[in-house]
Amino acid sequence: MKRKPFLPIIVGTDINAYNMAISFHEEYNIHPVLVGKGVLPFTNYSTIPHKIEYDKNLAEPQEFANILIRVAKKYKKKADKLLLIGTNDLYVRLIIENRDVLAEHFVFNYLDEDLMNRLQFKANFYKLCAKYGIDAPTTFFHSCATDATFDEEMMYPVIIKPSNGIEYSRNPFEGQQKVFKVESQQELQNVIQMVYNSGYRDELIIQDYIPGEDTAMWDSVVYMSSKGKPQIVTFAQVVLQEHTVTAIGNYTALISRYNEEMMKKLVGFLEAVGYKGYANFDLKYDERDGKFKVFEVNIRQGRSSYYINAMGSNLARNFVDDLIENKDKPCAYLEKEVLFSVVPKVVLRKFVPDVDVQRDIRRLIKEGKLVNPLFYKKDKHLKRKFYLAARQVNYYKKYKENVW
Secondary structure, eight states: OOOEEEEEEEEOOSHHHHHHHHHHHHHHOOOOEEEESSOOHHHHTOSSOSEEEEOTTTTOHHHHHHHHHHHHHHHGGGEEEEEEEEOSHHHHHHHHHTHHHHTTTOBOOOOOHHHHHHHHSHHHHHHHHHHTTOOOOOEEEEETTSOOOOOOOOOSSEEEEESOHHHHHTSOOTTOOSSEEESSHHHHHHHHHHHHHHTOOSEEEEEEOOOOOGGGEEEEEEEEOTTSOEEEEOEEEEEEEOOSTTTTTOEEEEEEEOOHHHHHHHHHHHHHHTOOEEEEEEEEEETTTTEEEEEEEESSOOTTTTHHHHTTOOHHHHHHHHHTSOOOOOOEEOOOOOEEESSOHHHHHHHOOOHHHHHHHHHHHHTTOEEOGGGOTTOOOHHHHHHHHHHHHHHHHHHHHOOO
8 A cells, every 4th residue: 555645643533523534535535543432423334434443541641642652653654644633622632731742653733731721721711812802701700619609790691611621521410511501699509519519629600691592603713824824714603503401502503704803803812822723713792782702712623613614625634734735825714605504404494593594594505505514425334324314303303392
């Protein structure tokens, strides 16, 4: 077998990992290697990965680097360079924390550890937003290191969510939600106590609830090169997010838009802090003051970021142009209009109440601008087709039974 210039090593087996895998296959006809903790049907039932290397200890900090080094030694003869890509916050964090040893075996593009901590811990992130002129919701932080009560005056409803999502996931409890929306002071105290009892000892974010349906949410993807230069920027309006309590915040459908002022503001923020790699911003438009408020920046491509492929800027190509081809590219502010969705058309038509967005949905479907990465035509596994059919039916049921 002819030695390849590069081979992607994708850490994860979820929908984000699948989207990255098909991005490499679309652009380069390459079958990447995936490394995962456990079997997930998105990738297990797929003909796109060359191989999936499973190790149940992958998420353990003391094991992570050793596992990846073993994978590197197994595949190093197949390519000149092994291109390492993480697909969730934990795996990206572990890549960054093990940067020195992993850089001996892989090429990758991620921000440094100090900046990662300043961005991922929300108290630090919101200070940076204030410093660089990025609007954010009114926010308080409550430490779970003690069982003290929260006594700030708030207008209800408010949102409660963990500042440290990785630690929060390590302390599961009955009634655990990704985000809580509470209507009173008593309900707020009950949630704080429940989280405290779970063993979580980091901070909770207690935040002004910005009114609006899913369509008030917005998304932006930026790729900052390994030299710290912006290369692509997108802006998109969320059409639907997941409505189950454990998955709120995961977008299932969006429409690409163009807002040059906001796109440049986000790029300016990343340049100012010295960011590198993919950044995925979550925002919400606050109709009360006409401002976009930033909730967080994910230090990786998101599970819905595949829409940039349909806009003409393949997720994989940005890594390859930068890390393999060493190309300096001017920043592209992507404008092409597309509808990204992983839910069936009937869900889009039935569960999106915004009349203007509904009009755009129908138009974009009619124009053939709907993209769903889960139905990648070159993925031929029969079991996967049955799984996807069942998943589509289940999506209708989920939206019918769950209202956020």
